[in-house]
Amino acid sequence: DAGITQSPRHKVTETGTPVTLRCHQTENHRYMYWYRQDPGHGLRLIHYSYGVKDTDKGEVSDGYSVSRSKTEDFLLTLESATSSQTSVYFCATSPGLATNEQFFGPGTRLTVL
């Protein structure tokens, strides 16, 4: 569990403000993902990265951008937060070898007022 951390763990912000969430891993995993979790919707993929500076969109990418300048860090930015982006955000990593097993961070609870 200690290999993947997220910051902040909780955040309250106002509509229209930019927000950046950070995921940090010490596992040297190649793949990193951002999900949002909402009741009744399970885990929905926002963006993912398959290497440094290589990212792609998931199914719910509108209003979000990402960056990965180092193997260990994957940043998720809400360019202008809206109330519909109130959610719990999970970062996950995967070694990128023969396994697809995902290892999740502890989550960030974001509230947009």
Added chain:
Amino acid sequence: GENVEQHPSTLSVQEGDSAVIKCTYSDSASNYFPWYKQELGKRPQLIIDIRSNVGEKKDQRIAVTLNKTAKHFSLHITETQPEDSAVYFCAASRQGGSYIPTFGRGTSLIVHP
């Protein structure tokens, strides 16, 4: 793309009973099927997975079965205990780190003492 349906959304059982959660998938090329458990306020964690070259896999009180012809797989928990109470997610993908699992919407399992 892959589509994963998971049922039921909520499952309530008495301690000691068995619980079964079912998932169907749409992409016949999928060959990796993990199950994740998420306790309240915690991160999802892999509890068991199955690959398409086997039909059943067991690990103590949990088992997963796979029917590739029908494109469905199930999680079986025997002799349920209160600590089994959690949300369970199924997922499906092709095996290999470059493939991203598609998750079901989750099943909330409640085990009553």
